[in-house]
Amino acid sequence: EIVLTQSPGTLSLSPGERATLSCRASQSVSSLAWYQQKPGQAPRLLIYGASRRATGIPDRFSGSGSGTDFTLTISRLEPEDFAVYYCQQYGSSRFTFGPGTKVDIK
């Protein structure tokens, strides 16, 4: 099973700042997605295929990376962006999630 590790566990930033979230896989991953989850809500797909924005996702969200190292970047944090972010690999028959990074207000 592919294990995903996310860092940092918590990121404390102010609105307008840049957020950089990391996702590392225990072995090479062919397909990686990022999801956002706010309290009391279901997760929402942000990025798939490592770098493709899902429908309706603002362009301040971008994804990059390949192989075992991936990054989600939020260029300028808006108040609604403070949430938990999960990466997920879906290239194998076991669709594992990372433990999440919480982005909270500094």
Place this chain on the structure above:
Amino acid sequence: EVQLVESGGGLVQPGGSLRLSCAASGFSFSSYSMNWVRQAPGKGLEWVSYISTRSVNIYYADSLKGRFTISRDDAKNSLYLQMNSLTDEDTALYYCARTGYSSGCFDRWGQGILVTVSS
């Protein structure tokens, strides 16, 4: 509008069984693969199971040890999860999620249904 609505959750004793349902609407259900994902209270997301179109391919998380069974009824636009031999570690919010055509990952999610395993 795409909608996924889970039902069938509740309180069950350890060792008991429960069957979750997910009613789909607003899209051609039979054309999409589907999934169950769970989230224990205050914890992260855990993928549970996947079923392809026409139930050709079915996968489960290794941690389930054969206790859960996923199925679908395309005539009823419904997805199911039969859960047996439940333990307190199965206490979680259970989401059904659609696999997107172009993305291959989970592009639509239900709001989740709570399963509590406790005596």
